[in-house]
Amino acid sequence: MDNAVPFDYEAAVLACARGERFALRALYLREARWLLGVALRIVRDREQAQDVLQDAFLQIWQNAHTFRPELGSARGWIYTIVRHQAIKEARNRSRMESLDPDDLAGLSDAQQHQDASDAQRALDGESLERCLQRLEASRRTCVMLAFVDGMTHEQIAQRLDTPLGTIKSWIRRGLSSLRECLA
Structure with missing residues (x-):
């Protein structure tokens, strides 16, 4: 896709909110290589970065209705989703690598991932809020x-x-x- 041609990110995100799949495809074609670079810089693994990008576009599709133009640009909103997804993936990977295998005995993969995600989300949210208030x-x-x-x-x-x-x-x-x- 030619990046020299003006592109209306806001209209594309709002079209996604209406369920118009072509808009998600247009966003993907327009930004995927740049967004993959953002994810790759954070997770430092190409395969994981591609997974992050896929998960992020799923979030964009599912949460497009939450986008509010008066709060910021649609392109910034998209990049924020990718950044957050990549950071979450990097933290989950780091945490899983530091766990003792004996601690994981008896837990299914889904339980391990869910437990780690829930605990980290709560900890991250509380810690970030506390630090922001300071x-x-x-x-x-x-x-x-x-x-x-x-x-x-x-x-x-x-x-x-x-x-x-x-x-x-x-x-x-x-x-x-x-x-x-x-x-």
Whole structure:
């Protein structure tokens, strides 16, 4: 697909929400190679990255009705889904590699995966929420606008009427604080 031709990501996501399969295909053809690169940088395994991409597109299809244009761009929303799916996969793999095989005796593969996913989801959510609350309000706002709403640094600077360099600094420092808190 020619990336030089303008593409309406918002219209495609909204078409997915209406159940129009061609829109999902158009999104896939338009972005799959770039999204695979995002997943690959996180999971560092091509086969897993392809699985992440497949799972992410399933989530895009199933959750397109939750997309809200007023909260950020459709393209940012799509990339956020892929990033989150890749991070979840990397964490699950890391956690499973660190488990003692004796701890897994007697559990089916499905039970192991579900138990690990449920525990990690609860832990991740609580830890992230706690760490976000510790951030200075301006940094927290910028991080949320960038990584939850999918806004660019320039969009955040315009929305908050703050210089671009300040926004970049707040995001960088906010992420650094989050990493330290979550470590």
